Amino acid sequence: MRLTPALAAALLTLAAASTAKAEEGMWTFDNFPIARANATLGTNIDQAWLDRVRLSSVKFGGCSAGLVSAEGLVMTNNHCVATCVANLSTQAVNYAETGFAPRSREEELKCPGGTAEILTEISDVTARMQAAGAGLEGQAFTRARDAEAGRIEQEACGDATDKRCQVVSLYRGGQFKLYTYKKFSDVRLAWAPEDRAATFGGDLDNFSFPRFAIDAAFIRLYENGAPVATPTHFKWNADKPVEGTPVFVSGSPGATQRLLTQDQLFTIRDVVLPMDQLLASELRGRLIRFSQESEENAFIAMDPIVGLENTYKRGLGRMRALTDPGFMAGRATAEEDFKTRSAQQWSDMQESVRARQRAAGTPQVFISPVNPWDQLSRIQPIARELYPAMALLEGGTGLGTTPVAGGSQLFNWARTLVRGAQEREKPSAERLPEFADSRLTAVQSGLFAERPVYSGLEQVRMEWWLSKTREWLTVDDPRMPVLLGQESPEARSARLVSGTTLADPAVRRALWEGGLAAIQASDDPMIQYLLTLQEPTRAIRADWEARVDAPTARASEQLAALRFQAYGDSVYPDATGTLRLTYGLIEGTDVPGQRFGAFTTFNGLWDRATGSAPFDVAPKLLAARERIDGDTVLNMAVSSDTIGGSSGSPVVNEAGEIVGANFDSTVLTQRNAYGYDRNVNRSVIVTTGAVTTALRDVYGMQRLVEELGVE
Known part of the structure; x- marks a missing residue:
């Protein structure tokens, strides 16, 4: 042959x-x-x-x-x-x-x-994590899983500053492991x-x-x-x-x-990578122009430019893979083999779950009448629609690399301070996962670190982000008045960068330790700006979690179970x-x-x-x-x-x-x-x-x- x-x-x-x-x-x-x-x-x-x-x-x-x-x-x-x-x-x-x-x-x-961290222990917490989301859908499912992960991490590490505990999802929800690290x-x-x-x-x-x-x-x-x-x-x-x-x-x-399906990869190929590549290319161009303006700027921009060049070339290699007919045909053949092997298993799994539910009298595990491949296919139009706003305003999609605010350090500090203050008013289990008690030590370490801040670089990053967000979401997007008001991207970014005092670690520490009262009383323009952004940015995140993350996690978990049955533990x-x-x-x-x-x-x-x-x-x-x-x-x-x-x-x-x-x-x-x-x-x-x-x-x-x- x-x-x-x-x-x-x-x-x-x-x-x-x-x-x-x-x-x-x-x-x-x-x-x-x-x-x-x-x-x-x-x-x-x-x-x-x-x-x-x-x-x-x-x-x-x-x-x-x-x-x-x-x-x-x-x-x-x-x-x-x-x-x-x-x-x-x-x-x-x-x-x-x-x-x-x-x-x-x-x-x-x-x-x-x-x-720096050294992995000292791995333990299985799959049963706890999967039980936490049983019978739930949408954002309730996502938040329940996040809360359980936070509890597991807190139980294992407590308030220790020399350890870090992390619940890790493996096989896209097929397993959950607790990783314990010695931290330096x-x-x-x-x-x-x-x-x-x-x-x-x-x-x-x-x-x-x-x-x-x-x-x-x-x-x-x-x-x-x-x-x-x-x-x-x-x-x-x-x-x-x-x-x-x-x-x-x-x-x-x-x-x-x-382990993504073909339809999920098509979203990355058609929406995520093209957008990320275009944005990275322009940010790189702006930074190169900035670096050419003076020797000082060349010094400041050297490391960011190298990082962007890596990001761009990495994306280029991935684009070539997803547009390679032979490569994609190979993946399609593999997926069909998987579907064929697991068709009867899916039917058996559905009946087994229903039998357990009938015996228990209450739902133990949610199982959709639609197979996971079709479920994931139905999610893709929603992901394609929401991705630009989620990537530009919130980040954290797990799909792309677009940096919120162009990676502005001042913006990121302000967002951490504002969100951290708001979230710490709630019980740990009800917070956004990055602000759970088990993760606050790491948040504080990054927030209080003494790092140099270059206002010219910050200006370039924020100006790029505001202009690109307006371009991608369009002028008529209802979030634009909050993002820009009556100002241009150049004027708003210049005002925020020149007026903030967040470059001083003592200021950041005081705001963090002062909690929500200190944040709300602050007259720092960057803090006030992030306060105004909370409603639209939290809204897009909630929408993404409910309509993309949660159903994707559900279907992926079912797909993982089928994969284990079809191929055993030979799968990585x-x-x-x-x-x-x-x-x-x-x-x-x-x-x-x-x-x-x-x-x-x-x-x-x-x-x-x-x-x-x-x-x-x-x-x-x-x-x-x-x-x-x-x-x-x-x-x-x-x-x-x-x-x-x-x-x-x-x-x-x-x-x-x-x-x-x-x-x-x-x-x-x-x-x-x-x-x-x-x-x-x-x-x-x-x-x-x-x-x-x-x-x-x-x-x-x-x-x-x-x-x-x-x-």
Whole structure:
């Protein structure tokens, strides 16, 4: 039989819908297929190995990281500490340009608002969570589930400030797990290279291979003013990697959407991604224009621009996947197989539930007479209609990436203060979930952090948001008078930014601690503005929760039950920002349009350098050229299953030794959100050998080299 592209894609996608094969799967640590991984890779890992890897893995903000010494030293990516570097820098002392290389541990600087977490326990709370919504529909269902999650988290963590508890939905409602983390709120920057060393090739090389980037950095975990003792950590292995070697990647991938139905993906393809791409493109253009106005603006906008470029290119890769006929045909074939397998199961499930309900005399579980695929199809027109307003005014749809208020820090602080004050007047179980008692510690940590605020950047962000919201919702939208009144986007944003005092953390703390009375009495224009926005923004959120979130959760839960019956526990859940383990081989690819070997070296870096941005070598790195062994492997490609959020993930060999850190993937890998394709999925890794070379031969960080145990 001839394997056509469409059939090949179908077989690949079928694996995601049924039973994962080869390197596919972002597996939770409590359901990792040890036997299958060992059989595939020829390794011999066991549960004790998994436990050591889990306790050595770190979640750092929206990134991943790994413990590499007994004294709280953690390796992650340079782009994962970019915000910390920017917050610690000034135009006069810009660590992004010079690198940050403290000569002693005492010179390591605290990252404002930085937190790190280690997963210590996973427990099943499925029964409680599913019972909480029994017999309910719409927003009542959503709020009941949120309230139960808050109760579970509060019971497990209480008022502890050194722990965080999170109820996680897996398999889109098929399971709920309580994740308990050890939390560190004192995170200090221990080393970061020059930004040009980590971003060589710039946006042109981003999401590509070959790469030539030292995208690595170190942070250190502190507690009670001293480095944390971490006897469980990855052993550093700086040996030259060997092609074909099996490796494991442990990190916290952000979100995948592989378990969505075709109709749900069509909404993302037709509505969500086009809108997000257009908005991100314009915001990037405005920020580039802002950066060109002065050297100070260039310094201020550097990190935001890089982030937007990543967002845009990631969206582009996903658009290509959803408009690829072969890829989508593969998903359609997989869905039909699932429907065929589960048709009788759906009928049996309905009758079983009805029988239990009759026996109990009260409804135990809601079950629709309409099958879940049809239910989800009926929701899509509503989601398409509501998405623009929900994304622009409220965010949090779980579908796209449009930032509310353009990501304005002042706006977000004001919204937290206003909503927090209003919600804390209610019992915890009746609040919006982000303000439940169990989550207030994290809210306060972000709110009170001392971060620099640049009024020019804030103005650009808010002006963009107001103008785009008016454009997308139209001038005649009834919410426009509240958003703009009689002012232009330029005038309103300028007035709000120039008049607010929320850049001062003491002001934010006083407003938070003063509660609703202090908020209502405040004459701060940004606070007053957010007070006026509560009615329209809360209304769109309530509408979305009632008409999209709740029925989607209901149908998805039923779909998950059918999936378990059809395929058993060989199914892995979508990524949810929680710790996962994946694996693969160190290797390149010979796919047309993506042909490359497994490794790049420092010699390749020198060959690629032109002296002109973005192919100009960082000054300190260039100055050390004669001290660097040109054959040292700089970056490598691995066939592991990763996605955004996996940045910084430790790459570990069978012995449990760290051999690199994931920092990127190829552009074709962006389809990984919707399905894994071993032929093209490649993660891009900075090697421990390259990091050792940078520490020792470029930045003079011999004390860290010794701490890592390098001879």
